[in-house]
Amino acid sequence: MLVGGIEAGGTKFVCAVANEQLEMIEKISFPTVSPEETLKQVFAFFDQYHVAAIGIGSFGPIGVRPDQPKYGYVLSTPKKGWENFDVLGTLKSRYSIPMYWTTDVNTAAYGELKMGAAQGCSSCIYVTVGTGIGGGIIVDRQIFQGISHPEMGHFFVKRHPEDTYKGCCPYHQDCLEGLASGPSLEARTGIKGEQLTADDPIWELQAYYLAQALVAYTVIVGPEKIVLGGGVMNQDHLLQKIRRHFLKAINGYVQVPSVEEYIVRWELPNESGLIGALLLAMELTNQ
CATH class of the missing domain: 3.30.420.40 (ATPase, nucleotide binding domain)
Structure with missing residues:
Protein backbone atom coordinates (compact mmCIF):
# COMPACT_ATOMS: atom_id res chain seq x y z
CA MET A 1 0.00 0.00 0.00
CA ALA A 108 4.57 20.04 10.59
CA ALA A 109 3.41 20.01 14.22
CA TYR A 110 2.06 16.49 13.74
CA GLY A 111 5.28 15.32 12.11
CA GLU A 112 7.39 16.70 14.96
CA LEU A 113 5.08 15.09 17.56
CA LYS A 114 5.19 11.67 15.93
CA MET A 115 8.74 11.49 14.61
CA GLY A 116 10.63 14.63 15.62
CA ALA A 117 11.44 16.91 18.52
CA ALA A 118 8.17 16.30 20.42
CA GLN A 119 8.17 12.50 20.35
CA GLY A 120 6.69 11.05 23.54
CA CYS A 121 4.52 14.12 24.17
CA SER A 122 0.75 14.22 23.92
CA SER A 123 0.73 17.97 23.24
CA CYS A 124 3.03 20.43 21.51
CA ILE A 125 3.10 23.67 19.60
CA TYR A 126 5.12 24.01 16.42
CA VAL A 127 6.06 27.52 15.25
CA THR A 128 7.71 28.29 11.94
CA VAL A 129 9.67 31.53 11.57
CA GLY A 130 10.54 32.32 7.98
CA THR A 131 8.90 34.35 5.23
CA GLY A 132 5.91 34.39 7.56
CA ILE A 133 5.20 33.16 11.08
CA GLY A 134 2.68 30.40 11.63
CA GLY A 135 1.95 27.71 14.15
CA GLY A 136 0.17 24.43 14.73
CA ILE A 137 -1.22 23.05 17.99
CA ILE A 138 -1.46 19.39 18.96
CA VAL A 139 -3.65 18.49 21.96
CA ASP A 140 -4.09 14.87 23.10
CA ARG A 141 -2.11 13.83 20.00
CA GLN A 142 -4.74 15.41 17.74
CA ILE A 143 -4.54 18.53 15.57
CA PHE A 144 -6.46 21.38 17.19
CA GLN A 145 -8.75 23.68 15.24
CA GLY A 146 -11.96 25.49 16.05
CA ILE A 147 -13.95 27.86 13.84
CA SER A 148 -10.70 28.16 11.93
CA HIS A 149 -7.14 26.93 12.26
CA PRO A 150 -4.69 28.77 14.55
CA GLU A 151 -3.12 31.91 13.07
CA MET A 152 -0.35 32.21 15.62
CA GLY A 153 1.68 34.83 13.82
CA HIS A 154 -1.10 37.38 13.63
CA PHE A 155 -1.61 38.61 17.16
CA PHE A 156 -0.21 41.85 18.52
CA VAL A 157 2.87 41.87 20.71
CA LYS A 158 4.13 44.65 22.96
CA ARG A 159 6.49 46.85 20.99
CA HIS A 160 10.04 47.24 22.14
CA PRO A 161 10.41 50.85 23.36
CA GLU A 162 13.21 51.54 20.85
CA ASP A 163 11.55 49.90 17.85
CA THR A 164 10.28 52.38 15.23
CA TYR A 165 9.81 49.90 12.36
CA LYS A 166 6.21 50.02 11.09
CA GLY A 167 5.95 46.29 10.36
CA CYS A 168 5.63 44.28 7.14
CA CYS A 169 2.36 42.35 7.52
CA PRO A 170 0.04 43.36 4.63
CA TYR A 171 -3.01 42.79 6.85
CA HIS A 172 -2.02 44.00 10.33
CA GLN A 173 1.31 45.78 9.79
CA ASP A 174 2.89 45.36 13.24
CA CYS A 175 1.59 42.00 14.46
CA LEU A 176 4.13 39.32 15.42
CA GLU A 177 4.67 38.34 11.78
CA GLY A 178 5.01 41.98 10.80
CA LEU A 179 7.71 42.60 13.40
CA ALA A 180 9.62 39.30 13.58
CA SER A 181 9.36 37.39 10.28
CA GLY A 182 12.25 37.00 7.85
CA PRO A 183 11.19 39.96 5.67
CA SER A 184 11.20 42.23 8.72
CA LEU A 185 14.88 41.44 9.27
CA GLU A 186 15.75 42.44 5.72
CA ALA A 187 13.50 45.52 5.83
CA ARG A 188 15.16 46.73 9.05
CA THR A 189 18.75 46.06 8.02
CA GLY A 190 18.85 45.82 4.24
CA ILE A 191 20.49 42.40 4.69
CA LYS A 192 18.90 38.96 4.38
CA GLY A 193 18.63 37.16 7.72
CA GLU A 194 21.00 34.34 6.77
CA GLN A 195 23.71 36.91 5.98
CA LEU A 196 23.47 38.78 9.29
CA THR A 197 26.26 38.11 11.77
CA ALA A 198 25.45 36.49 15.11
CA ASP A 199 26.41 39.64 17.02
CA ASP A 200 24.07 41.94 15.08
CA PRO A 201 21.83 43.73 17.63
CA ILE A 202 18.74 42.99 15.52
CA TRP A 203 18.72 39.42 16.89
CA GLU A 204 17.96 40.65 20.40
CA LEU A 205 14.91 42.46 19.04
CA GLN A 206 13.88 39.34 17.14
CA ALA A 207 14.20 37.22 20.28
CA TYR A 208 12.27 39.80 22.32
CA TYR A 209 9.22 39.47 20.07
CA LEU A 210 9.38 35.70 19.58
CA ALA A 211 9.75 35.13 23.33
CA GLN A 212 6.60 37.18 23.94
CA ALA A 213 4.75 34.88 21.57
CA LEU A 214 6.01 31.76 23.34
CA VAL A 215 4.92 33.16 26.70
CA ALA A 216 1.43 33.79 25.29
CA TYR A 217 1.24 30.27 23.86
CA THR A 218 2.42 28.85 27.19
CA VAL A 219 -0.09 30.65 29.39
CA ILE A 220 -3.00 30.00 27.01
CA VAL A 221 -2.34 26.43 25.85
CA GLY A 222 0.30 25.03 28.20
CA PRO A 223 1.87 22.55 25.75
CA GLU A 224 4.40 19.97 26.86
CA LYS A 225 6.89 21.27 24.32
CA ILE A 226 7.36 24.17 21.90
CA VAL A 227 9.19 23.35 18.67
CA LEU A 228 10.67 26.14 16.55
CA GLY A 229 11.39 25.71 12.85
CA GLY A 230 11.73 27.67 9.64
CA GLY A 231 14.65 29.38 7.93
CA VAL A 232 15.14 32.12 10.53
CA MET A 233 15.63 29.50 13.26
CA ASN A 234 18.67 27.91 11.58
CA GLN A 235 20.98 29.64 14.06
CA ASP A 236 21.77 28.38 17.51
CA HIS A 237 22.44 31.83 18.97
CA LEU A 238 18.86 32.93 18.25
CA LEU A 239 17.43 29.94 20.12
CA GLN A 240 19.55 30.84 23.16
CA LYS A 241 18.39 34.47 23.05
CA ILE A 242 14.73 33.43 22.78
CA ARG A 243 15.06 31.14 25.81
CA ARG A 244 16.65 33.95 27.84
CA HIS A 245 13.95 36.48 26.92
CA PHE A 246 11.25 33.86 27.57
CA LEU A 247 12.45 33.22 31.13
CA LYS A 248 12.61 36.95 31.81
CA ALA A 249 9.12 37.58 30.41
CA ILE A 250 7.32 34.66 32.06
CA ASN A 251 9.06 35.55 35.36
CA GLY A 252 8.26 32.25 37.07
CA TYR A 253 4.49 32.71 36.79
CA VAL A 254 3.96 29.35 35.04
CA GLN A 255 6.20 26.43 35.93
CA VAL A 256 7.64 24.87 32.78
CA PRO A 257 10.25 22.14 32.32
CA SER A 258 13.87 23.09 31.83
CA VAL A 259 13.83 25.75 29.12
CA GLU A 260 16.40 23.73 27.15
CA GLU A 261 13.87 20.88 27.03
CA TYR A 262 10.76 23.03 26.67
CA ILE A 263 11.78 25.32 23.78
CA VAL A 264 13.62 23.32 21.13
CA ARG A 265 14.42 23.39 17.43
CA TRP A 266 12.80 21.08 14.92
CA GLU A 267 14.33 17.65 14.37
CA LEU A 268 12.89 17.16 10.89
CA PRO A 269 14.28 20.27 9.15
Missing part, protein backbone atom coordinates in the same frame (compact mmCIF):
# COMPACT_ATOMS: atom_id res chain seq x y z
CA LEU A 2 1.17 3.50 -0.85
CA VAL A 3 0.11 6.88 0.52
CA GLY A 4 0.72 10.40 -0.74
CA GLY A 5 1.69 13.62 0.97
CA ILE A 6 1.56 17.21 -0.26
CA GLU A 7 3.20 20.17 1.44
CA ALA A 8 1.54 22.99 -0.44
CA GLY A 9 3.62 26.05 0.31
CA GLY A 10 3.24 29.55 -1.00
CA THR A 11 6.73 29.34 -2.52
CA LYS A 12 6.89 25.69 -3.55
CA PHE A 13 4.91 22.46 -3.52
CA VAL A 14 6.54 19.25 -2.28
CA CYS A 15 4.87 15.94 -3.13
CA ALA A 16 5.86 12.47 -2.01
CA VAL A 17 4.73 8.86 -2.11
CA ALA A 18 5.63 6.49 0.74
CA ASN A 19 5.04 2.87 1.66
CA GLU A 20 3.49 1.49 4.85
CA GLN A 21 6.80 1.88 6.70
CA LEU A 22 6.75 5.56 5.70
CA GLU A 23 9.78 5.03 3.48
CA MET A 24 9.62 7.58 0.67
CA ILE A 25 9.43 6.01 -2.77
CA GLU A 26 9.73 9.32 -4.59
CA LYS A 27 9.67 13.01 -3.71
CA ILE A 28 9.55 16.03 -5.98
CA SER A 29 9.26 19.80 -5.53
CA PHE A 30 8.38 22.61 -7.89
CA PRO A 31 7.59 26.33 -7.61
CA THR A 32 4.09 27.45 -6.66
CA VAL A 33 2.85 29.32 -9.71
CA SER A 34 -0.79 29.56 -10.86
CA PRO A 35 -3.20 27.02 -9.34
CA GLU A 36 -3.80 25.42 -12.74
CA GLU A 37 -0.13 24.99 -13.59
CA THR A 38 0.82 23.90 -10.08
CA LEU A 39 -1.89 21.25 -9.82
CA LYS A 40 -1.07 20.04 -13.31
CA GLN A 41 2.33 19.06 -11.92
CA VAL A 42 0.73 17.50 -8.83
CA PHE A 43 -1.46 15.35 -11.08
CA ALA A 44 1.47 14.35 -13.29
CA PHE A 45 3.28 13.08 -10.20
CA PHE A 46 0.45 11.18 -8.49
CA ASP A 47 -0.93 9.75 -11.74
CA GLN A 48 2.10 7.45 -11.73
CA TYR A 49 1.01 5.74 -8.49
CA HIS A 50 -2.01 4.05 -6.96
CA VAL A 51 -2.12 5.76 -3.57
CA ALA A 52 -4.70 4.80 -0.97
CA ALA A 53 -4.94 8.25 0.65
CA ILE A 54 -3.34 11.70 0.49
CA GLY A 55 -2.50 14.08 3.31
CA ILE A 56 -2.33 17.77 2.40
CA GLY A 57 -0.79 20.58 4.43
CA SER A 58 -1.48 23.90 2.72
CA PHE A 59 -0.40 27.50 3.11
CA GLY A 60 -3.28 29.57 4.36
CA PRO A 61 -5.56 30.86 5.54
CA ILE A 62 -7.69 27.90 4.47
CA GLY A 63 -11.21 26.62 5.07
CA VAL A 64 -10.98 23.75 7.56
CA ARG A 65 -14.59 23.12 8.58
CA PRO A 66 -16.29 20.44 6.48
CA ASP A 67 -19.71 21.97 7.24
CA GLN A 68 -18.77 25.28 5.58
CA PRO A 69 -18.99 26.15 1.85
CA LYS A 70 -15.30 27.14 1.64
CA TYR A 71 -13.99 23.88 3.13
CA GLY A 72 -10.88 22.89 1.20
CA TYR A 73 -10.28 26.38 -0.18
CA VAL A 74 -7.30 28.68 0.16
CA LEU A 75 -8.93 31.88 1.43
CA SER A 76 -7.60 35.43 1.81
CA THR A 77 -4.03 34.98 0.62
CA PRO A 78 -1.91 37.63 -1.13
CA LYS A 79 -0.62 34.82 -3.39
CA LYS A 80 -1.82 35.83 -6.85
CA GLY A 81 -4.47 33.54 -8.32
CA TRP A 82 -4.92 31.43 -5.19
CA GLU A 83 -7.46 33.49 -3.25
CA ASN A 84 -10.69 31.50 -2.86
CA PHE A 85 -9.33 28.59 -4.89
CA ASP A 86 -10.78 25.14 -4.16
CA VAL A 87 -7.63 23.04 -3.73
CA LEU A 88 -9.21 20.04 -2.04
CA GLY A 89 -12.17 19.91 -4.42
CA THR A 90 -9.84 20.01 -7.42
CA LEU A 91 -7.77 17.14 -6.03
CA LYS A 92 -10.88 15.10 -5.19
CA SER A 93 -12.21 15.56 -8.73
CA ARG A 94 -9.09 13.73 -9.91
CA TYR A 95 -8.69 11.09 -7.18
CA SER A 96 -11.61 9.38 -5.42
CA ILE A 97 -9.66 8.50 -2.28
CA PRO A 98 -9.65 9.72 1.34
CA MET A 99 -7.78 13.00 1.86
CA TYR A 100 -6.73 14.82 5.03
CA TRP A 101 -6.81 18.62 4.59
CA THR A 102 -5.17 21.04 7.02
CA THR A 103 -2.48 23.72 7.17
CA ASP A 104 1.19 23.15 6.45
CA VAL A 105 2.12 24.15 10.01
CA ASN A 106 -0.42 21.69 11.41
CA THR A 107 1.13 18.84 9.45
CA ASN A 270 12.39 21.11 5.97
CA GLU A 271 10.52 17.78 6.12
CA SER A 272 8.23 18.14 9.17
CA GLY A 273 5.22 19.18 7.09
CA LEU A 274 5.64 16.50 4.44
CA ILE A 275 6.21 13.72 6.97
CA GLY A 276 3.17 14.90 8.93
CA ALA A 277 1.06 14.84 5.76
CA LEU A 278 2.17 11.27 5.00
CA LEU A 279 1.40 10.19 8.57
CA LEU A 280 -2.08 11.68 8.38
CA ALA A 281 -2.69 9.93 5.07
CA MET A 282 -1.57 6.66 6.63
CA GLU A 283 -4.02 7.13 9.48
CA LEU A 284 -6.88 7.54 7.00
CA THR A 285 -6.16 4.07 5.64
CA ASN A 286 -6.57 2.59 9.13
CA GLN A 287 -10.02 4.06 9.77
Whole structure:
Protein backbone atom coordinates (compact mmCIF):
# COMPACT_ATOMS: atom_id res chain seq x y z
CA MET A 1 0.00 0.00 0.00
CA LEU A 2 1.17 3.50 -0.85
CA VAL A 3 0.11 6.88 0.52
CA GLY A 4 0.72 10.40 -0.74
CA GLY A 5 1.69 13.62 0.97
CA ILE A 6 1.56 17.21 -0.26
CA GLU A 7 3.20 20.17 1.44
CA ALA A 8 1.54 22.99 -0.44
CA GLY A 9 3.62 26.05 0.31
CA GLY A 10 3.24 29.55 -1.00
CA THR A 11 6.73 29.34 -2.52
CA LYS A 12 6.89 25.69 -3.55
CA PHE A 13 4.91 22.46 -3.52
CA VAL A 14 6.54 19.25 -2.28
CA CYS A 15 4.87 15.94 -3.13
CA ALA A 16 5.86 12.47 -2.01
CA VAL A 17 4.73 8.86 -2.11
CA ALA A 18 5.63 6.49 0.74
CA ASN A 19 5.04 2.87 1.66
CA GLU A 20 3.49 1.49 4.85
CA GLN A 21 6.80 1.88 6.70
CA LEU A 22 6.75 5.56 5.70
CA GLU A 23 9.78 5.03 3.48
CA MET A 24 9.62 7.58 0.67
CA ILE A 25 9.43 6.01 -2.77
CA GLU A 26 9.73 9.32 -4.59
CA LYS A 27 9.67 13.01 -3.71
CA ILE A 28 9.55 16.03 -5.98
CA SER A 29 9.26 19.80 -5.53
CA PHE A 30 8.38 22.61 -7.89
CA PRO A 31 7.59 26.33 -7.61
CA THR A 32 4.09 27.45 -6.66
CA VAL A 33 2.85 29.32 -9.71
CA SER A 34 -0.79 29.56 -10.86
CA PRO A 35 -3.20 27.02 -9.34
CA GLU A 36 -3.80 25.42 -12.74
CA GLU A 37 -0.13 24.99 -13.59
CA THR A 38 0.82 23.90 -10.08
CA LEU A 39 -1.89 21.25 -9.82
CA LYS A 40 -1.07 20.04 -13.31
CA GLN A 41 2.33 19.06 -11.92
CA VAL A 42 0.73 17.50 -8.83
CA PHE A 43 -1.46 15.35 -11.08
CA ALA A 44 1.47 14.35 -13.29
CA PHE A 45 3.28 13.08 -10.20
CA PHE A 46 0.45 11.18 -8.49
CA ASP A 47 -0.93 9.75 -11.74
CA GLN A 48 2.10 7.45 -11.73
CA TYR A 49 1.01 5.74 -8.49
CA HIS A 50 -2.01 4.05 -6.96
CA VAL A 51 -2.12 5.76 -3.57
CA ALA A 52 -4.70 4.80 -0.97
CA ALA A 53 -4.94 8.25 0.65
CA ILE A 54 -3.34 11.70 0.49
CA GLY A 55 -2.50 14.08 3.31
CA ILE A 56 -2.33 17.77 2.40
CA GLY A 57 -0.79 20.58 4.43
CA SER A 58 -1.48 23.90 2.72
CA PHE A 59 -0.40 27.50 3.11
CA GLY A 60 -3.28 29.57 4.36
CA PRO A 61 -5.56 30.86 5.54
CA ILE A 62 -7.69 27.90 4.47
CA GLY A 63 -11.21 26.62 5.07
CA VAL A 64 -10.98 23.75 7.56
CA ARG A 65 -14.59 23.12 8.58
CA PRO A 66 -16.29 20.44 6.48
CA ASP A 67 -19.71 21.97 7.24
CA GLN A 68 -18.77 25.28 5.58
CA PRO A 69 -18.99 26.15 1.85
CA LYS A 70 -15.30 27.14 1.64
CA TYR A 71 -13.99 23.88 3.13
CA GLY A 72 -10.88 22.89 1.20
CA TYR A 73 -10.28 26.38 -0.18
CA VAL A 74 -7.30 28.68 0.16
CA LEU A 75 -8.93 31.88 1.43
CA SER A 76 -7.60 35.43 1.81
CA THR A 77 -4.03 34.98 0.62
CA PRO A 78 -1.91 37.63 -1.13
CA LYS A 79 -0.62 34.82 -3.39
CA LYS A 80 -1.82 35.83 -6.85
CA GLY A 81 -4.47 33.54 -8.32
CA TRP A 82 -4.92 31.43 -5.19
CA GLU A 83 -7.46 33.49 -3.25
CA ASN A 84 -10.69 31.50 -2.86
CA PHE A 85 -9.33 28.59 -4.89
CA ASP A 86 -10.78 25.14 -4.16
CA VAL A 87 -7.63 23.04 -3.73
CA LEU A 88 -9.21 20.04 -2.04
CA GLY A 89 -12.17 19.91 -4.42
CA THR A 90 -9.84 20.01 -7.42
CA LEU A 91 -7.77 17.14 -6.03
CA LYS A 92 -10.88 15.10 -5.19
CA SER A 93 -12.21 15.56 -8.73
CA ARG A 94 -9.09 13.73 -9.91
CA TYR A 95 -8.69 11.09 -7.18
CA SER A 96 -11.61 9.38 -5.42
CA ILE A 97 -9.66 8.50 -2.28
CA PRO A 98 -9.65 9.72 1.34
CA MET A 99 -7.78 13.00 1.86
CA TYR A 100 -6.73 14.82 5.03
CA TRP A 101 -6.81 18.62 4.59
CA THR A 102 -5.17 21.04 7.02
CA THR A 103 -2.48 23.72 7.17
CA ASP A 104 1.19 23.15 6.45
CA VAL A 105 2.12 24.15 10.01
CA ASN A 106 -0.42 21.69 11.41
CA THR A 107 1.13 18.84 9.45
CA ALA A 108 4.57 20.04 10.59
CA ALA A 109 3.41 20.01 14.22
CA TYR A 110 2.06 16.49 13.74
CA GLY A 111 5.28 15.32 12.11
CA GLU A 112 7.39 16.70 14.96
CA LEU A 113 5.08 15.09 17.56
CA LYS A 114 5.19 11.67 15.93
CA MET A 115 8.74 11.49 14.61
CA GLY A 116 10.63 14.63 15.62
CA ALA A 117 11.44 16.91 18.52
CA ALA A 118 8.17 16.30 20.42
CA GLN A 119 8.17 12.50 20.35
CA GLY A 120 6.69 11.05 23.54
CA CYS A 121 4.52 14.12 24.17
CA SER A 122 0.75 14.22 23.92
CA SER A 123 0.73 17.97 23.24
CA CYS A 124 3.03 20.43 21.51
CA ILE A 125 3.10 23.67 19.60
CA TYR A 126 5.12 24.01 16.42
CA VAL A 127 6.06 27.52 15.25
CA THR A 128 7.71 28.29 11.94
CA VAL A 129 9.67 31.53 11.57
CA GLY A 130 10.54 32.32 7.98
CA THR A 131 8.90 34.35 5.23
CA GLY A 132 5.91 34.39 7.56
CA ILE A 133 5.20 33.16 11.08
CA GLY A 134 2.68 30.40 11.63
CA GLY A 135 1.95 27.71 14.15
CA GLY A 136 0.17 24.43 14.73
CA ILE A 137 -1.22 23.05 17.99
CA ILE A 138 -1.46 19.39 18.96
CA VAL A 139 -3.65 18.49 21.96
CA ASP A 140 -4.09 14.87 23.10
CA ARG A 141 -2.11 13.83 20.00
CA GLN A 142 -4.74 15.41 17.74
CA ILE A 143 -4.54 18.53 15.57
CA PHE A 144 -6.46 21.38 17.19
CA GLN A 145 -8.75 23.68 15.24
CA GLY A 146 -11.96 25.49 16.05
CA ILE A 147 -13.95 27.86 13.84
CA SER A 148 -10.70 28.16 11.93
CA HIS A 149 -7.14 26.93 12.26
CA PRO A 150 -4.69 28.77 14.55
CA GLU A 151 -3.12 31.91 13.07
CA MET A 152 -0.35 32.21 15.62
CA GLY A 153 1.68 34.83 13.82
CA HIS A 154 -1.10 37.38 13.63
CA PHE A 155 -1.61 38.61 17.16
CA PHE A 156 -0.21 41.85 18.52
CA VAL A 157 2.87 41.87 20.71
CA LYS A 158 4.13 44.65 22.96
CA ARG A 159 6.49 46.85 20.99
CA HIS A 160 10.04 47.24 22.14
CA PRO A 161 10.41 50.85 23.36
CA GLU A 162 13.21 51.54 20.85
CA ASP A 163 11.55 49.90 17.85
CA THR A 164 10.28 52.38 15.23
CA TYR A 165 9.81 49.90 12.36
CA LYS A 166 6.21 50.02 11.09
CA GLY A 167 5.95 46.29 10.36
CA CYS A 168 5.63 44.28 7.14
CA CYS A 169 2.36 42.35 7.52
CA PRO A 170 0.04 43.36 4.63
CA TYR A 171 -3.01 42.79 6.85
CA HIS A 172 -2.02 44.00 10.33
CA GLN A 173 1.31 45.78 9.79
CA ASP A 174 2.89 45.36 13.24
CA CYS A 175 1.59 42.00 14.46
CA LEU A 176 4.13 39.32 15.42
CA GLU A 177 4.67 38.34 11.78
CA GLY A 178 5.01 41.98 10.80
CA LEU A 179 7.71 42.60 13.40
CA ALA A 180 9.62 39.30 13.58
CA SER A 181 9.36 37.39 10.28
CA GLY A 182 12.25 37.00 7.85
CA PRO A 183 11.19 39.96 5.67
CA SER A 184 11.20 42.23 8.72
CA LEU A 185 14.88 41.44 9.27
CA GLU A 186 15.75 42.44 5.72
CA ALA A 187 13.50 45.52 5.83
CA ARG A 188 15.16 46.73 9.05
CA THR A 189 18.75 46.06 8.02
CA GLY A 190 18.85 45.82 4.24
CA ILE A 191 20.49 42.40 4.69
CA LYS A 192 18.90 38.96 4.38
CA GLY A 193 18.63 37.16 7.72
CA GLU A 194 21.00 34.34 6.77
CA GLN A 195 23.71 36.91 5.98
CA LEU A 196 23.47 38.78 9.29
CA THR A 197 26.26 38.11 11.77
CA ALA A 198 25.45 36.49 15.11
CA ASP A 199 26.41 39.64 17.02
CA ASP A 200 24.07 41.94 15.08
CA PRO A 201 21.83 43.73 17.63
CA ILE A 202 18.74 42.99 15.52
CA TRP A 203 18.72 39.42 16.89
CA GLU A 204 17.96 40.65 20.40
CA LEU A 205 14.91 42.46 19.04
CA GLN A 206 13.88 39.34 17.14
CA ALA A 207 14.20 37.22 20.28
CA TYR A 208 12.27 39.80 22.32
CA TYR A 209 9.22 39.47 20.07
CA LEU A 210 9.38 35.70 19.58
CA ALA A 211 9.75 35.13 23.33
CA GLN A 212 6.60 37.18 23.94
CA ALA A 213 4.75 34.88 21.57
CA LEU A 214 6.01 31.76 23.34
CA VAL A 215 4.92 33.16 26.70
CA ALA A 216 1.43 33.79 25.29
CA TYR A 217 1.24 30.27 23.86
CA THR A 218 2.42 28.85 27.19
CA VAL A 219 -0.09 30.65 29.39
CA ILE A 220 -3.00 30.00 27.01
CA VAL A 221 -2.34 26.43 25.85
CA GLY A 222 0.30 25.03 28.20
CA PRO A 223 1.87 22.55 25.75
CA GLU A 224 4.40 19.97 26.86
CA LYS A 225 6.89 21.27 24.32
CA ILE A 226 7.36 24.17 21.90
CA VAL A 227 9.19 23.35 18.67
CA LEU A 228 10.67 26.14 16.55
CA GLY A 229 11.39 25.71 12.85
CA GLY A 230 11.73 27.67 9.64
CA GLY A 231 14.65 29.38 7.93
CA VAL A 232 15.14 32.12 10.53
CA MET A 233 15.63 29.50 13.26
CA ASN A 234 18.67 27.91 11.58
CA GLN A 235 20.98 29.64 14.06
CA ASP A 236 21.77 28.38 17.51
CA HIS A 237 22.44 31.83 18.97
CA LEU A 238 18.86 32.93 18.25
CA LEU A 239 17.43 29.94 20.12
CA GLN A 240 19.55 30.84 23.16
CA LYS A 241 18.39 34.47 23.05
CA ILE A 242 14.73 33.43 22.78
CA ARG A 243 15.06 31.14 25.81
CA ARG A 244 16.65 33.95 27.84
CA HIS A 245 13.95 36.48 26.92
CA PHE A 246 11.25 33.86 27.57
CA LEU A 247 12.45 33.22 31.13
CA LYS A 248 12.61 36.95 31.81
CA ALA A 249 9.12 37.58 30.41
CA ILE A 250 7.32 34.66 32.06
CA ASN A 251 9.06 35.55 35.36
CA GLY A 252 8.26 32.25 37.07
CA TYR A 253 4.49 32.71 36.79
CA VAL A 254 3.96 29.35 35.04
CA GLN A 255 6.20 26.43 35.93
CA VAL A 256 7.64 24.87 32.78
CA PRO A 257 10.25 22.14 32.32
CA SER A 258 13.87 23.09 31.83
CA VAL A 259 13.83 25.75 29.12
CA GLU A 260 16.40 23.73 27.15
CA GLU A 261 13.87 20.88 27.03
CA TYR A 262 10.76 23.03 26.67
CA ILE A 263 11.78 25.32 23.78
CA VAL A 264 13.62 23.32 21.13
CA ARG A 265 14.42 23.39 17.43
CA TRP A 266 12.80 21.08 14.92
CA GLU A 267 14.33 17.65 14.37
CA LEU A 268 12.89 17.16 10.89
CA PRO A 269 14.28 20.27 9.15
CA ASN A 270 12.39 21.11 5.97
CA GLU A 271 10.52 17.78 6.12
CA SER A 272 8.23 18.14 9.17
CA GLY A 273 5.22 19.18 7.09
CA LEU A 274 5.64 16.50 4.44
CA ILE A 275 6.21 13.72 6.97
CA GLY A 276 3.17 14.90 8.93
CA ALA A 277 1.06 14.84 5.76
CA LEU A 278 2.17 11.27 5.00
CA LEU A 279 1.40 10.19 8.57
CA LEU A 280 -2.08 11.68 8.38
CA ALA A 281 -2.69 9.93 5.07
CA MET A 282 -1.57 6.66 6.63
CA GLU A 283 -4.02 7.13 9.48
CA LEU A 284 -6.88 7.54 7.00
CA THR A 285 -6.16 4.07 5.64
CA ASN A 286 -6.57 2.59 9.13
CA GLN A 287 -10.02 4.06 9.77
